[in-house]
Amino acid sequence: MTDNIKGKTVVITGASSGLGEATARHLANAGAKVVLGARRIDRLKALSSELGLPEGSAIETDVTEAGQVKHLVDQAVRLHGRIDVIVNNAGLMPHSPLERGKIDDWDRMIDVNLKGVLYGIAAALPHMTAQKSGHIVNVSSVAGHKVRPGSAVYAATKTAVRVISEGLRQEVKPYNIRTTIVSPGAVESELPQSITEADVAAGIADFYERYAIPADSFARVVAFAISQPEEVDINEILFRPTAQEL
Ligand code: NDP
DSSP states (O other): OOTTTTTOEEEEESTTSHHHHHHHHHHHHTTOEEEEEESOHHHHHHHHHHTTOOTTOEEEOOTTSHHHHHHHHHHHHHHHSOOOEEEEOOOOOOOOOGGGOOHHHHHHHIIIIIIHHHHHHHHHHHHHHHHTOEEEEEEOOGGGTOOOTTOHHHHHHHHHHHHHHHHHHHHTGGGTEEEEEEEEOSBSSSGGGGOOSHHHHHHHHHHHHHHOBOTHHHHHHHHHHHHSOTTOOOOEEEEOOTTOOO
């Protein structure tokens, strides 16, 4: 399964914790050249040295700044000569009912979960269209398929990620580029910590404690999509903990 992973240059946003970090470990162990982006550079540097990555593989990146995402991708190309995969993974989930009017949280979700993914696409596409190959993996969620009370804005961003990814899939056909949407259920990470309302946070913490599965479950899904032969385009994967009903 690692055959089509080995040697690939893979840029991962949000690689400083949770799903992104697990994916970096998994793919690096499978022989990929991973390049790590997130704001917490200390964490990225520690991960980079633990994985034995070359100097310059950990890049401080705020995905709400298009120029910083471009720098991340361009640096990966400078380091390794090309970019084979970008995993647009950075995100946050500060759930709350709309009536609480948490406008700052709404703005951050739109900026990171939605615009951050678009900036990743914008940064990677010029290289991938020139190469006539590449793979864009966008992280949505079960919330990209279902909305529940308290998750309207998060679900809107994750639904938008799926819509953009499907539009992208059709547009990049002439360039031999693959696109994958990954929609996880509850997976262990720091995501519940992004919730700013104490009562909502307590409910979600309880849910994650009961149901969340290890972050490597996500990494294996990404590895599955990447490892397929180049003519196989895995467009969408939705997965949950076996015990998760909703
Ligand atoms: P974590 O909170 O553990 O990780 C989020 C990552 O996003 C961190 O590395 C963080 O890095 C990064 N990030 C946040 N804001 C920014 C920013 N402005 N610029 C760059 N990086 C940023 O949560 P997860 O690992 O769970 O989240 C990863 C993705 O998975 C998200 O898109 C999330 O919505 C999605 N997801 C997660 C599920 C789960 O149950 N865990 C379920 C469904 C989807 P830093 O703070 O260092 O910048």
